[in-house]
Amino acid sequence: MLKRLFLVRDAWREQFGTKAPVDLVADDSLVGSLPSDDHARLLQLRRNPRREGFADVRFVPYADPVFLRLARERGRYVISRDRFTDLRRKEPWVEQQSERILSWTTGADRRVRLHPSGIVPVPPHRVSQAIEFKDLKHLQRLDPEHPGHARILRSHWRCTALGCDTAMRWPDGLLSWPAVSRTGAAVCTCGALLENLGPRGVTRSFVVSDATAADLPGGLSAGEYLRFPVSVGDAVQLGRGTLRHGINLGAEELNPPVGVKRVSRVHLLLSMEEQPGSGGPQAYAVDLGSGNGTVVVRSSGATRRIEPGERVAFGEMDRLVLGDAVTLRLSGQRYFSAEQALPRELGDGGGGRTLLS
Structure with a gap:
């Protein structure tokens, strides 16, 4: 060698x-x-x-x-x-x-x-998948390509061992990934075998970035400022300011781009739905009558403004542009611990009058 x-x-x-x-x-x-x-x-x-x-x-x-x-x-x-x-x-x-x-x-x-070596650009979701694969394999010792490990990643787990700190802290199930024994079984940090609580719901991550920032190689945006999860069966509103059931793209702690003021207070409805036989869930977006509109950019480069109330499906190679201000795309991440599947808590900042283009 x-x-x-x-x-x-x-x-x-x-x-x-x-x-x-x-x-x-x-x-x-x-x-x-x-x-x-x-x-x-x-x-x-x-x-x-x-x-x-x-x-x-x-x-x-x-x-x-x-x-x-x-x-x-x-x-x-x-x-x-x-x-x-x-x-x-x-x-x-x-x-x-x-x-x-x-x-x-x-x-x-x-x-x-x-x-x-002939390195060529790869789409952003492929980069996310590669990062996730390396992190799981090297940090969590979980290999998504190993059948036994894939089963662990697709399931919820709970420790029932008496006197275990983890079992007392998380009685309803682990929030983080379990450890793996030498035989490939899911175990707690205390060493006890874990109880399988059933399949983990499918969750996908969405990436928000400044639409005016120059793209890096591979379609990666230099203006990325937020990632958030959406699980199958959930519908999430995107907008600016206070949203009871949504994501505040203008939250001050995110340091959003100035152009976020062109995003309406209630701009878009985002959902993930299971598609039987398709091999995975499908993302859908509905423009909620936003002032500056939403444009879908397909992988081919074709663009089209979404009509208010129109329901549009989009995939990993597509992008949504809200109010010509922020870009939304699917991440390639596939596996989420219970903690990672929780949406980030954001403040009420960023409200006020929408800046019309």
């Missing part, structure tokens, strides 16, 4: 010259994944990186965000076969300057050659 590393190093030197510095940033887990024959060479590399042709060698818990940040700050190239989909929100330069991300191939002559 280390042999490949040195072959890539040699290819870099051949292409950019022997004086071009090479830094190595690797996950701590690399040590345990190497064959025993490579351990001595790795120890030598860590002790004296310059002798092995590297300017710096560092091991960190999660290498990707570290070397992408260093590459951005220092204007460096990155040599990796990763697509970094989960990090494109934090490091938009990956798409803006994709030629700086290099991969490698080995020819018939066994020589390693470096070339642009």
Whole structure:
């Protein structure tokens, strides 16, 4: 495995010259994944990186965000076969300057050659899905692609162990994700097996951003200022100011864009509905007679103003623009703990007269 590393190093030197510095940033887990024959060479590399042709060698818990940040700050190239989909929100330069991300191939002559990895833009919901996958897998130790873990993610759980602090704090069910035993069972932090309370309802997340902010690569908006959940069967009003059953897009604690004043006090009705046989829920929007209207922007680029009272379905590749001021889109997030499924509490600020365009 280390042999490949040195072959890539040699290819870099051949292409950019022997004086071009090479830094190595690797996950701590690399040590345990190497064959025993490579351990001595790795120890030598860590002790004296310059002798092995590297300017710096560092091991960190999660290498990707570290070397992408260093590459951005220092204007460096990155040599990796990763697509970094989960990090494109934090490091938009990956798409803006994709030629700086290099991969490698080995020819018939066994020589390693470096070339642009061919990174292409991905839609925002794909970025959200990649972030969620990494967070669940590395922070919660839950792999959505593992059948047993997927069952855990789709269910509600409760601890019934006597004397357990978690059981006493959350008698009606855990708000956070459960732990997973070595056998793949859902367990409490106290170690007791959890009781399955049945399937978890389907929830989706919506993203609100400043419609006037310039889009980043992949359709990510630089003006994002709110994400909120909506569960299947729920209908939520969107507007500005006090809403008994809705989301205040103009709440002062969100630091909303100035243009939010063009959003009506009661602007839009948003709902999620189950569609049998469709493979997932469908989002619907109804304009509630807003002063400045709502426009649906389809993935094809086609735009159309929604008529007052009209019910329109939209998907992950579509966007809604409210009053030419804020943009609403679906996130790609799929799994919500009970705590994440709770809507955020927002203040009553942001009311007043609607600014008509």
